[in-house]
Amino acid sequence: MLDPHRLTILRAVIAAGSVHAAARNLHLAPATVSQHLRALARETDLVLFEKKGRGIMATPAAQHLAEASADTLNSLERLERTVEDLRQGRAEQIAIACFASLAQAWMPEVLIALRAQFPDAGVEVSINELQPGRGRRVPDVDVRIESLDGPPAYLEGYDRHFLFEEDFCVVLSVDHPLVAHPVVTMAELRDEPWIDHDIHDSPTGRIITRACHAAGFSPHYVARLDDYHAATSLAAAGLGITVLPRIALTGLPANLAVRPLSDPTVHRRIVAHTRTHLARARLIHTTLTALREAAQRIQRPTTDV
Template sequence: MIDPHKLVILRAVISAGSVHGAAAGLHLTPATVSQHLRVLARQTGLVLFEKRGRGIDATPAALHLAEESGQALASLERLDRSVADLRAGRAEQITFACFASVAQAWMPHVVGVLRDRFSATVVEIIISELQPGGTRWQPDIDIRNEPTDGDPLNLEGYQRHVLAEEKLDLVLPADHPLCSQEVVDMIQLRDEPWIDHDINDGPTGQIIARACTTAGFTPRYVARLDDHHGALSLTAAGLGVTMLPRIALTRLPDNLTIRPLAGPGVERRIVAFTRTHPIRARIIHTALTALREIAGQTEALSR
């Protein structure tokens, strides 16, 4: 079996671009790093690095091994955390994958319910927007969004539960001319500078792009981010307009204004996928019930 520590060193050398750089980051000597790499090469039977002048280049085999080892190392790190939790008397855990607005608006309620019912439980929350290639392990509850007019999403090994449908609204600087209207037609945004909050082209970004295409234009983005808080800050500075789901539009500063959209309106559906897990069935059910509660409250407030 390959020593995980040597895989960590391999990834560090590739990331740093040199043995000396990796050694400094790992607090090891360059000789120790080189020795681990030689042992790993013997264990795998692979040529991992080739000399280039006074430096080295990772071979395609090394790059592939480093990439493939990422998930295994992440699982081992999670196992180490689980062992530490068990030693500390925290015997249960539940993992959520969700997008940032759900983490901010809904997860405090869900975690609070879980803490009341299962005080020894550790709750892990992965922000899926920051992992565009997918998370490295299976979450117990995976919260996603999808278009309301598209085919429903399904995940193998998970049960599907619709939590809410919500509109996306236009966010404007408070002194923008369109603030004088109660409703803004999508076509009126054709020549506006846009702030994108979904640089990874996730489901919400795709919903927005499709609505713009239906209205007959392509957004003219002047800035692109992977964080809706940053997008709001740029909008508040008067640099453009943005479009966000209502769950993300709480406690806005006074220099921003929200307007509903028409022609077409823009909507998304929020869906929870629960993993079939016999050991965690009770805690997963409790978490799903809490999600439904807070989603219902959010829909009522939105209406």
């Protein structure tokens, strides 16, 4: 069996670019790092590094080995944290994955509900929009976005719970001519400069793009970002309009207005997936209950923002 510690050192050397840099990062002596690399080469019967000038270069075999070991090493790290939690008496743990706007809007009250019933429990919240399931722990509750046009998604080992359907609005300057319209059609945004808040093309971005295509145009983006706060800041500076889900409309600058969209309306489905885990069943149930209560309390914001 391969030594996980040596695999970790291999990954560190590849990432740092040299034995000496990796040794500094790992707080080890360079000789110790080199010794582990030689031992790993003997274990695998692979050439892991080759000379390059005055330094070394990882071979394709080393690169592939480092990539293939990532999931195993992550799992071992999770196991080590579990052991430490048990040793420190922190047996109750729950991992929640969700998208960024929900994390900001709902996670405070979800965590308040958890702490009220489980004051010593540890809670991890990770953002799943870009890398689903890649938190420090396997998520016990995974809140995701679905398009209304697509089939419901089911995750293996999880139960699926519908939470709510959410519509999108256009966010624009208060002095924009479209503010005079109580509802803005998608076609009226055809010639507007757009600010994209989803440069990585997550489900939310794809929903907005499909709505534009349904209205017969492709948006003209003057700026593309991966954060909706930054997008609203650019809109507040008068650089263009942006389209956001209602859950992301809190705390907008005073010089921005919000209007509903039509023809087509733009919606998304929010669902929670809960893992079957007997030891954490109470924590998972409390989290799901808090999410459902938050969904029921959603109020449509005024269009006079």
